[in-house]
Amino acid sequence: MKGLEVLFDQMEKDGSTKLKKFLKDAKVKYDIATVDFMENPGVKWSELLNLRALKNAVKLDVFKSVEKDVAKRFSSQKARAILNFPVLFLGEMPSRIPSLYTLMNYVDLELGTWYPEGGMNALSAALVKIAQKEGVEVYTNSEIKKFNVKAGKIESIEIGNDSIPTEEIIASADYHFVEQNLVPKEFRRYDSKYWNSRKLAPSCLIYYVGVSKKVSGLLHHNLFFDEDLNAHGKEIYENPKWPEKPLFYVCAPSTTDKTVAPEGYENLFFLMPIATEIEDTEAIREKYFQLMLNRVEKHTGTSFTDSIIYKRSYAINDFAKDYNAYKGNAYGLANTLRQTANLKPKITSKLKNLHYCGQLTVPGPGIPPALISGKVVAKQILKNYEKTV
Ligand SMILES: Cc1cc2nc3c(=O)[nH]c(=O)nc-3n(C[C@H](O)[C@H](O)[C@H](O)COP(=O)(O)OP(=O)(O)OC[C@H]3O[C@@H](n4cnc5c(N)ncnc54)[C@H](O)[C@@H]3O)c2cc1C
Structure with a gap:
């Protein structure tokens, strides 16, 4: 958290204090949801009618959106994008997802992002x-x-x-x-x-990439927030199409786990959220791979295109074919x-x-x-x- 607090202080006045308060409130939601609601079978309405759960439900902020909650607390666009981003995977614009789900920020930022050695x-x-x-x-x-x-x-x-x-x-x-x-x-x-x-959560475009050299400048988890979150969100949920300027995630597990690549090599995983039910061809996938690759190379200052020795794409059609996923959702x-x-x-x-x-x-x-x-x-x-x- 220390590095994140410094970053939030750089982004806006009292940024780290606001972040701590935001995560404290998110923890309340996490604690209530996990104890009172998470293990309900959802078969009878009476499950929701116990007094403690009802009293606590008010604190869950189900009628306020994540976007509203975040915007009320933070003024910088960057801070807002960081806290709204996890919600993009939940299936709606942050303006339509209940603020209850800021509990995900608590899980990510306070409980930590965990990685099973050897991969998923x-x-x-x-x-x-x-x-x-x-x-x-x-x-x-x-x-x-x-x-x-x-x-x-x-x-x-x-x-x-x-x-x-x-x-x-x-x-x-x-x-x-x-x-x-x-x-x-x-x-x-x-x-x-x-x-x-x-309403379905998104699908995604994935590239599994093997590189025959180390790519300096990458961490285990890398989020590319250098474009507009709102615009990409709309291209997933409101006007489904391939995004003009996507946000994406790059995982480089070989930076922390020696078992996933030979020494001196890098194992990379590119992930871009996209709408379900849009045209999915190898040519479109490749176009977006090049776009992501350019941005990663620019950001890291390392050129590695010529050192790619393995590349495999995975997207909507594969989710439907391999997993019988409805409309290719992920x-x-x-x-x-x-x-x-x-x-x-x-x-x-x-x-x-x-x-x-x-x-x-x-x-x-x-x-x-x-x-x-x-x-x-x-x-x-x-x-x-x-x-x-
Ligand atoms: C790229 C990506 C990244 C993700 N990252 C995270 C993350 O960091 N953290 C997190 O918590 N979640 C993450 N998720 C979400 C998480 O993986 C899913 O929510 C979770 O795996 C869903 O589990 P499930 O058992 O419902 O379905 P699945 O994991 O899809 O399992 C269903 C299984 O049923 C099988 N099946 C389908 N039809 C048949 C059939 N006819 N006969 C026999 N078997 C069949 C499928 O092959 C599949 O193995 C991610 C998902 C994706 C796609």
């Missing part, structure tokens, strides 16, 4: 290890093609040529895909009109007030033994919420068993 895959590998220790059999690269339904229950699922009998199913793949493709029509809770009316549903808590697609299904978890249901997008979602469903299933015993 290390997290999945660790979860698999724990599950296997508990006797779980894990199938990978195995697409579920069909639910076999009898008397309102899924009797078995089909994976490749195998048919596996089932007792309880927790579907963590894209909710829309499971509901509209695997669940028979008469057991769907939502129709295509419902799904079409949902971050699930937008976190607008109308799509929060009990207003999200339900974790329960009309099929007796089917349950949903993951980023399109409660509590929402992000790895911690997606994991919490699994915990919420597991508790709900255990509760059902207790009732029947």
Whole structure:
């Protein structure tokens, strides 16, 4: 935080004092949301009707926007952009996301940005290890093609040529895909009109890049804020198109983790948020790669174009093809007030033994919420068993 406080003092008068107060208020929201709301299954309105939660709800600032909250406290455009930026991934302009979500600033800036050594895959590998220790059999690269339904229950699922009998199913793949493709029509809770009316979080353009030399001037996390946040936000949410002057993020994990690149090499990851449902071709991707590359080279003062030995792009079409992601989204549903808590697609299904978890249901997008979602469903299933015993 020290460096950030110095930066905020440079950007405006009493910047660091204002930042501390802002993060103190964000912590209040974080504490309330995690204790009172985060693990609610969102199946009954009465979940929200406990007195403490109601009293605390007032402090969550759900009717004030992030933009308004930030603008009231900070006068410099740079400070405002830094604090509004995380919200860009939540699925709406900062002017339409409830100030509740400034809790993300608290998480980023106070609790810290954590990196699992070995990269994100290390997290999945660790979860698999724990599950296997508990006797779980894990199938990978195995697409579920069909639910076999009898008397309102899924009797078995089909994976490749195998048919596996089932007792309880927790579907963590894209909710829309499971509901509209695997669940028979008469057991769907939502129709295509419902799904079409949902506001989605953005997709993104990613480039995985290997460089055969070190790129000085890059940190592990690098945010390129050198263009207008508002203009880019509008090109994602209001007038969906490829952005004129995008903001983007570059991760250089090889600056801190020796396992992700050979010595003297750099492992880079470029990420630019974009709208879902826009044209996605290799030529457009390449145009934006060059644009980002130029800005990184300019900023770092290091030219490395000629040292790129690996390059792979990933965007909307890949999310849809590889993950069955609805409209090629990368971050699930937008976190607008109308799509929060009990207003999200339900974790329960009309099929007796089917349950949903993951980023399109409660509590929402992000790895911690997606994991919490699994915990919420597991508790709900255990509760059902207790009732029947
Ligand atoms: C580039 C990027 C950066 C991100 N950075 C962060 C971050 O820093 N911090 C953070 O908290 N969150 C981050 N997120 C968001 C986070 O990754 C997601 O919110 C989270 O992974 C969602 O988890 P999930 O289980 O709902 O879905 P997923 O992780 O998409 O998992 C669903 C799985 O279901 C599988 N599947 C789909 N259909 C089938 C089928 N028919 N049969 C079998 N399997 C199927 C898919 O292949 C996939 O593996 C990021 C996301 C992206 C795209």
